[in-house]
Amino acid sequence: MVKQIWMESGQRLQDSLAEALKHKGEVVDFQLTPSAGYAAVKTPEGRVEAFVVPYSVDFRQPAPRAVRFGIQSERDNPRQAAAPQSFVERLSPAVADGDATWRQRCWAGMVDRHVALSVLRPGDVVMLAKEIESNHGRLRPDYYAVRASDHGFTVLESLRTGKSSLVHNVASDVVNVNxxxxxxxRLSQHPAVVRFGMQRVARNDEQEHYVLLGRSASGALVPLAKATGTEDRDFMLQRIWEVSQLRQESLRNLNGSPVYAYMADHGxxxxxVEQGRGEEPVLLQDLKIEVTPLNPEQEVVYDGPGSDG
Structure with missing residues (x-):
């Protein structure tokens, strides 16, 4: 049965869908993907069971947006089975063939995704583990996107400069970034990211590949997400918009926090603020550290821990 809810401006999609599951029990975990949500629900009997919530929403429409969704129990072995292993592991033991089969399909899907990471495809984001030779000289360890790969040759596009280079037998020297x-x-693993940007990569491919890039205040580059196609891109942009809203809300509440009081009291x-803009704080520029050398004429006597001095 298809249901519909309305998502107001500033409301997160996962919160809206989790709210629609309250009649099933307490939602203790909710994982969102571009096509379905996966909810771990603690039932009144104390069991933690999974519910799959396939949904559709047009993020390009102004708020309030209509969200159409359904609710399927894992016991019905639903078609969508992309729940992460960490999600499945917190569920109570399976009680029927349907939920056991569904969890097995989630595990098999995870294995397939890991196997796919060992094959370089257009749009993949990789990290060079060491310097390698290319047709444009040596490439330093950094993040690159794969433009093409065939017969041992790979075209890598620098996410920092956008320049492409041809390399040979690079598979053993790169780490595919999942x-x-x-x-x-990724944001939870890189809390220092303060700026965001989106970059289209592998333009020679038939599909559209987009990479969401983050930068820390010091300028360090961090790939955060990847979208293939307009649906995934709209989902990725919606999620980063939600992040910006949450950060703005935390800044509004900063004045009354102990952290702000400490910053204000200590200047x-x-x-x-300067560091958040990527600038060197004036406070550090003016900081002077003086080290007074030991007087060479001063005699220091130390006879070990057993001495009386």
Whole structure:
């Protein structure tokens, strides 16, 4: 049965869908993908069971947006089975063939995704583990997108400069960065990211590949998410919009926090703002550290821990 709810401006999609599951029990975990949500629900009997919530929403429409969704129990072995292993592991033991089969399909899907990471495809984001030779000289360890790969040759596009280079037998020297359209997990691993940008990569491919890039205040580059196609791209942009809303809300509440009081009392507020803009704080520029050398004429006597001095 298809249901419909309305998502107001500033409301997160996962919160809206989790709210629609309250009649099933307490939602203790909710994982969102571009086509379905996966909810771990603690039932009144104390069991933690999974519910799959396939949904559709047009993020390009102004708020309030219509969200059409359904609710399927894992016991019915629903078609969508992309729940992460960490999600499945917190569920109570399976009680029927349907939920056991569904969890097995989630595990098999996870294995397939890991196997796919060992094959370089257009749009993949990789990290060079060491310097390698290319037709444009040596490439330093950094993040690159794969433009093409065939017969041992790979075209890498620098995410920092956008320049492409041809390399040979690079598979053993790169680490495939596991990215999906949801940047939340990577953001939790890289809390220093303060700026965001989106870059289209592998333009020679038939599909559209987009990479969401983050930068720390010091300028360090961090790939956060990857989208293939307009649906995944709209989902990725919606999620990063939600992040910006949450950060703005936390800034509004900063004045009354102990952290802000400490910064104000110690004259650090301006330095924090300057660092957030990627500038060197004036406080550090003016900081002078003096080291007084030991007087060479002063005799220091130490006879070990057993001495009386």
């Amino acid at each position: 990215l999906d359209p949801d940047p939340m997990m 650090l507020a301006d330095a924090v």
